[in-house]
Amino acid sequence: MTAFARRHDRVMVGALAVLCVVAFWELSGRNGWVNPLFTSYPSQVLREGIELMSSPRFPEHARASFLEFAYGFVLGILVGLPLGLILGRFRRLNLIFEPLIMALYVTPRLALLPIIIVWLGIGLYSKVAVVFLGAVFPILINVLTGIKLVDPLWLRAARSYGASELDLFTKVMLPGSLPYIFLGVRLGLGRALLGVIVAEMYVSTVGIGHLIMQAGEIMRTGRLMFLAILVSLLGTALTLGLRSVEGHVIRWGRASDRG
Amino acid sequence: MSQIQVRDLSVEYKRLGSTTGLLALDDFKLDVDSGEFVTIVGPSGCGKSTMLKTVAGLQAPTSGEVRINGIHVTGPGPDRAMVFQDFGLLPWRTVRANIRMGVEFRRRVRGPDVAQRIAEFIRIVGLEGFENHYPHQLSGGMQQRVGLARALIANPEIMLMDEPFGALDAQTREVMANELLQIWETNRKTVLFITHGIDECIYLADRIVVMSARPGRIKEIVKVDLERPRGLYIRSTPQFAIYRDHVWGLLEEEVRRSLRAGL
Numbered sequence: 001m002t003a004f005a006r007r008h009d010r011v012m013v014g015a016l017a018v019l020c021v022v023a024f025w026e027l028s029g030r031n032g033w034v035n036p037l038f039t040s041y042p043s044q045v046l047r048e049g050i051e052l053m054s055s056p057r058f059p060e061h062a063r064a065s066f067l068e069f070a071y072g073f074v075l076g077i078l079v080g081l082p083l084g085l086i087l088g089r090f091r092r093l094n095l096i097f098e099p100l101i102m103a104l105y106v107t108p109r110l111a112l113l114p115i116i117i118v119w120l121g122i123g124l125y126s127k128v129a130v131v132f133l134g135a136v137f138p139i140l141i142n143v144l145t146g147i148k149l150v151d152p153l154w155l156r157a158a159r160s161y162g163a164s165e166l167d168l169f170t171k172v173m174l175p176g177s178l179p180y181i182f183l184g185v186r187l188g189l190g191r192a193l194l195g196v197i198v199a200e201m202y203v204s205t206v207g208i209g210h211l212i213m214q215a216g217e218i219m220r221t222g223r224l225m226f227l228a229i230l231v232s233l234l235g236t237a238l239t240l241g242l243r244s245v246e247g248h249v250i251r252w253g254r255a256s257d258r259g
Numbered sequence: 260m261s262q263i264q265v266r267d268l269s270v271e272y273k274r275l276g277s278t279t280g281l282l283a284l285d286d287f288k289l290d291v292d293s294g295e296f297v298t299i300v301g302p303s304g305c306g307k308s309t310m311l312k313t314v315a316g317l318q319a320p321t322s323g324e325v326r327i328n329g330i331h332v333t334g335p336g337p338d339r340a341m342v343f344q345d346f347g348l349l350p351w352r353t354v355r356a357n358i359r360m361g362v363e364f365r366r367r368v369r370g371p372d373v374a375q376r377i378a379e380f381i382r383i384v385g386l387e388g389f390e391n392h393y394p395h396q397l398s399g400g401m402q403q404r405v406g407l408a409r410a411l412i413a414n415p416e417i418m419l420m421d422e423p424f425g426a427l428d429a430q431t432r433e434v435m436a437n438e439l440l441q442i443w444e445t446n447r448k449t450v451l452f453i454t455h456g457i458d459e460c461i462y463l464a465d466r467i468v469v470m471s472a473r474p475g476r477i478k479e480i481v482k483v484d485l486e487r488p489r490g491l492y493i494r495s496t497p498q499f500a501i502y503r504d505h506v507w508g509l510l511e512e513e514v515r516r517s518l519r520a521g522l
Contacts, residue, residue, distance in 0.1 A: 252394075
């Protein structure tokens with residue numbers, strides 16, 4: 001094997017596997033091995049996708065979904081991060097709030113959807129709320145865990161060299177829990193994205209989730225597949241972006257590496 | 260007046276779900292003079308680390324007290340610096356930034372001056388060229404050199420070393436002990452040094468405190484009259500062998516006792 005091939009081993013094998021699946025999918029749809037109404041096939045998906053994206057109303061849908069996601073996710077970080085830090089730092093507060101947080105965390109967000117609609121209507125805000133509820137808990141819980149798992153030896157060393165409580169927080173606990181903070185944000189991102197689509201499928205007249213629902217109702221399988229792939233690509237791109245930021249910030253190991 | 264005075268020190272740890280505590284240290288008395296190198300040996304769990312932590316101000320005594328230069332110890336202070344068995348380095352900080360820890364929290368940091376001193380101590384512990392490495396990129400011996408430089412830069416009167424070479428392999432240990440002695444010869448700081456190594460405790464010390472199994476008490480204090488400066492050759496002299504036999508004799512009994520007690 002050439003040096004190039006060896007270095008790009010993983011990418012090449014992965015790409016090849018994807019290509020095979022796509023080719024088989026195309027053939028099975030075109031030759032009628034499977035009814036294209038069920039699975040569509042890649043060239044049809046692409047055609048439908050181009051048609052959809054060039055339609056005059058598409059930017060409106062994309063914009064709505066983007067705003068719901070951005071507002072909800074950013075709000076999730078703005079609330080989850082400081083709250084996690086505070087609860088991780090002050091044990092008493094944590095004892096008070098942990099049961100509440102856990103109860104909310106395990107409640108399916110969709111079970112809350114009807115009441116959220118009663119409160120916030122079917123416009124932008126109810127979906128922002130669903131996205132927020134998805135993002136905030138993984139962030140909060142991981143940040144809290146990160147602070148709790150800070151190595152006591154780091155704290156003892158810093159304390160022996162005269163660190164104040166503020167020093168301990170800003171110079172040991174905060175940097176020490178960064179791997180978990182990133183982990184939480186990454187998990188929150190996935191849940192936020194899921195929240196957008198699901199909330200739009202249930203209550204919306206606009207947005208990508210709404211388009212998916214509509215495509216399903218009128219059996220436009222190609223369009224549905226295109227939208228699903230679009231969402232998955234967006235999620236992957238955002239996650240990779242976050243991982244790259246993480247790689248630049250943390251050069252000493254991730255939460256997942258340290259068990 | 261001795262620089263370090265440990266008076267009737269007892270430390271009892273609370274045990275979860277038990278009314279009786281765990282007595283780690285019982286009526287421990289020790290005076291250490293300025294510039295003295297004192298090593299402390301004893302079986303595992305004899306309270307050596309507890310004693311050192313109390314002197315460092317990281318552990319409150321149950322009764323008794325520690326005085327440094329006559330002043331009652333209530334917490335960590337700039338007169339003491341600690342070196343930890345597991346190094347206690349912050350993994351997200353480079354070698355340089357970890358050494359800076361020795362001064363930054365006490366706000367004795369002034370720009371170019373500190374950078375210069377960090378460079379000086381990096382040279383003293385032999386870490387030139389590794390300034391921007393992270394701890395996980397260094398061997399154990401190199402990590403402890405960072406820990407040593409961090410303590411030295413704080414310019415304490417007293418160095419508290421808690422089995423500093425305990426996590427290192429045997430050869431690295433010997434080299435590090437030798438380097439520590441060389442540094443000590445130039446600054447003659449007071450050192451309290453905990454170890455499990457019998458050769459190490461003799462090689463380094465002016466006095467050896469031999470402790471009994473839990474609860475930790477002083478069994479005997481051995482004065483070491485070997486010439487200084489010492490080189491590694493001294494370990495093969497007859498005098499050294501006499502000390503080795505003596506310390507081992509004291510310890511063997513305690514180690515057996517602590518094994519029987521299932522500690």
